Amino acid sequence: MLSSTRTTRRSRKAISAAAGLAAITLTLTACSSGTGSDDETSGSSDEEITLTVATFNDFGYTDELLAAYSEEHPNVTVKQTKAAKSEDARTNLTTKLAAGGEGLADIEAIEVDWLPELMQYPDLFEDLSDDALEGRWVDWKVQQATTTDGKLIGYGTDIGPSAICYRQDLFEAAGLESDPAAVAELLGGEDATWDDYFAAGAQFVEASDAAWYDSAMSISQGMVNQIDNAYEESDGTPKDLAENTEIKDIYDTVLEQSTTNGLSAGLEQWSADWDAAFQNDGFATMICPAWMTGPVEERSGGVTGWNVADVFPGGGLNWGGSFLTVPATGPNAEAAKELAAWLTDPAQQTTAFENAGTFPSQVEAQESEAVQSFTNEFFNAAPVGEIFVNRALAIDGAPFKGANYFAIHTTVQDGIKRVDVEKTDDAASSWDKTLQSFQDLGL
Numbered sequence: 009m010l011s012s013t014r015t016t017r018r019s020r021k022a023i024s025a026a027a028g029l030a031a032i033t034l035t036l037t038a039c040s041s042g043t044g045s046d047d048e049t050s051g052s053s054d055e056e057i058t059l060t061v062a063t064f065n066d067f068g069y070t071d072e073l074l075a076a077y078s079e080e081h082p083n084v085t086v087k088q089t090k091a092a093k094s095e096d097a098r099t100n101l102t103t104k105l106a107a108g109g110e111g112l113a114d115i116e117a118i119e120v121d122w123l124p125e126l127m128q129y130p131d132l133f134e135d136l137s138d139d140a141l142e143g144r145w146v147d148w149k150v151q152q153a154t155t156t157d158g159k160l161i162g163y164g165t166d167i168g169p170s171a172i173c174y175r176q177d178l179f180e181a182a183g184l185e186s187d188p189a190a191v192a193e194l195l196g197g198e199d200a201t202w203d204d205y206f207a208a209g210a211q212f213v214e215a216s217d218a219a220w221y222d223s224a225m226s227i228s229q230g231m232v233n234q235i236d237n238a239y240e241e242s243d244g245t246p247k248d249l250a251e252n253t254e255i256k257d258i259y260d261t262v263l264e265q266s267t268t269n270g271l272s273a274g275l276e277q278w279s280a281d282w283d284a285a286f287q288n289d290g291f292a293t294m295i296c297p298a299w300m301t302g303p304v305e306e307r308s309g310g311v312t313g314w315n316v317a318d319v320f321p322g323g324g325l326n327w328g329g330s331f332l333t334v335p336a337t338g339p340n341a342e343a344a345k346e347l348a349a350w351l352t353d354p355a356q357q358t359t360a361f362e363n364a365g366t367f368p369s370q371v372e373a374q375e376s377e378a379v380q381s382f383t384n385e386f387f388n389a390a391p392v393g394e395i396f397v398n399r400a401l402a403i404d405g406a407p408f409k410g411a412n413y414f415a416i417h418t419t420v421q422d423g424i425k426r427v428d429v430e431k432t433d434d435a436a437s438s439w440d441k442t443l444q445s446f447q448d449l450g451l
Contacts, residue, residue: 057340058085059347062113064097066090066302067165067330068360069351077350084343093278094119105132109337114344115351118162118331120152120406122414126161126333127153133161134334134341141349148406149369153331162331163352166366168297169399170230170325172205173304175218176388177313178292182215184208188390192319202231202261205321209271212292219273219291224266224428225421226277230295231258232417234322237408239417244410249446255420256439263435266428276429283307297327298367298396305386316390324402329369367396374400412451419445 063069067090074086091097097117102125104112109132118126126132137160145164153162172195176186185194196204209220221227232238235254240246249255266272273291275282285291286307296304296316308314332348334341350356354373360366361379368374374397382393423442426433433441 054083056083056085057343058087059115059340059344060113061086061088061115061117061332061347061351062091062097062100063088063117063330064091064094064119065299066306066364066366067117068302068362068364068366070363073356073359073363077347080350081346084347086347089113094122098122101126105129105335109335112335112337114334114338114340115348116333116335117165118333120329120331121409121417123152123162123331124409124411124413127155128411130155130159130161132336134336134338134345136160136163136334136345136348138349143371144352144354145369146371146374149329152406152409162333163348164369165330165332165352165357166299166328166360167369167400167403168299168326168328169367169396169403170295170297170320170327171395171399172293172317172319173296173300173387174293174315174317175289175291175311175313176315178216178218178289179212182212182292184212184215186315188315188317191315191317195317195319196321197319200319200321202321206265206269206271209265209293210269213270216292218289220271220293222273222282222285222291222294223275223277224262224272224424226295227266227272228258228262228421228424230325230327231262231322232420233325233327233407235407239413240408240410242408244412246412246416246451249416249419250443259420259424259439259442260435262424263427267435272428274428274431276425286311295325295327297325298361298365298392298399299328301365301384301387301392302363305384308386312388314386315388316384316392316395318395318398320399320402324399324404326403326406361393365392367400412449415449416446416451419449 061069069088074088077086078084091100098119101112101116101118104110137158146167149164149167150160153164154160174191179186179191185191194208212220232255238255239252266274273285275285275290286304304314332351334344334348338344352370354368354370354376357368357370358373358376358378361368361373362382365384368379373379379393380397383389384392419442422445423438426438426441427435
C-alpha cells in the first residue's frame, strides 16, 4: 500500500499523463495491496476455471490456438475478447483499473506506447519474472516491461519490424517498376531515406489518381519512432515541445509532403474511410510493420495487387508490439501467468505469426525455419518471414518512451490530423493549438 502523500502525487501525474482520457488514478492502490499470487487456483489443479484474454486488433490467437491450450489443460477454458483498436483496449483497461480492477480480463494485452504509463504502478500487475524464461525474448523487449527494481510486468508478444507494403498494380499503371527488388531500389535501397520515399511519391502521384500513402499521421508515427528521445529525456523529463526542433521538423515535413505536395490520402488509420480506401485504390504504399499485414489483408478482399518491399526509409523501425500482463486483482492469477507464458512461447508465437503476421519477439522463433521461410500468399507470395527478419536485424533498439510519451504524442498527432484529415486548420494554426494542448498537460 502506498502512503497517502505518495498516492496523491502519483495520482496527479497519472491524470496529467492520460490527457483527459480514463486516468489511472490511485484509488487503484486500494486493490494493489492484494494480488492473485496467493490464490490456490491454477491451471494445473483439477478445478474447472475459465480464463479470459483481452486483446486488440489481431494477435493471431485463433479459436484453434486457444483450444490447444485447453487440450493440454482440460480443466481450463480460454475465452478471448478483442477490441477493434488499441485505443479502445487502453480506455477499457485504465478505466477498470481506476475503479479497482473489477471486470478486467485474467490477461490484459498492453501496447508498447501506453505501457510506460502503467509501469508507474507495478503493484497493479503480477510479477512475471521467471528464471526458466530467461533469454526467451530479444533484450530490448524485456527491458521495456521491466521496472527499475527488476519487476517484469509483461511477457512480450510481437514486435513491429517495418517494411513498405505497396500496390504493385498501381505502380505498374503509373509506369513505375513493380518488382519488390526494384521497388526497394526506387525507395533508396539499403541507404533509403525519407527524401527518397517522398521523391518516389512525387513521381507516382504525377502519373496516378491514387495517393502515395494513406495518412500523414502514420508517416509521422514512423519518423517519430526513429528518434531515441522524441518527447522526453532518458530520465523521463518532458521536453518543451515549443523547443523540440526534431518533432517540429517532422510535423512540417509530413504536412508539406501530404497536403502541399499531395502525397497523402488524408485518412486516419482504423477509420471507416481508411477501411474503404483499400477497396477503391485509395493509396499505393504504407508503412507496414509485420502486424499490419493482417489488417491489410482483412480489408482488401478481392484486391490482388499488394506486395512487400524489403526496405525502409531512415534505417530500421520498430512500430508497435505488445505485451501480456496479469492484473493483480484477478482470481486466477497463477493460472493466468501459466497461460501467458504459453501464449508467448516460441511455438505459439510462430503460429500467431502464420495466422496474423505478428512477428515474434522471441529469439528462438525468429531463428526458426518456420518463420524465416514463411510466405504470404495474399501479398503475391512475398517472403514475409525473410523480409521481416531482415527488418528486425536493422533495429538498433527501442527508443525511450516514458510516462508522458502517449499524452505528448497524442497532442502532436491531433495537430497533424486537423490539417490532413479534418482539414479544419492550416499547418501553422494547428501547431499553435498543439503547443497550447501541450501546455494544458501541465508537464
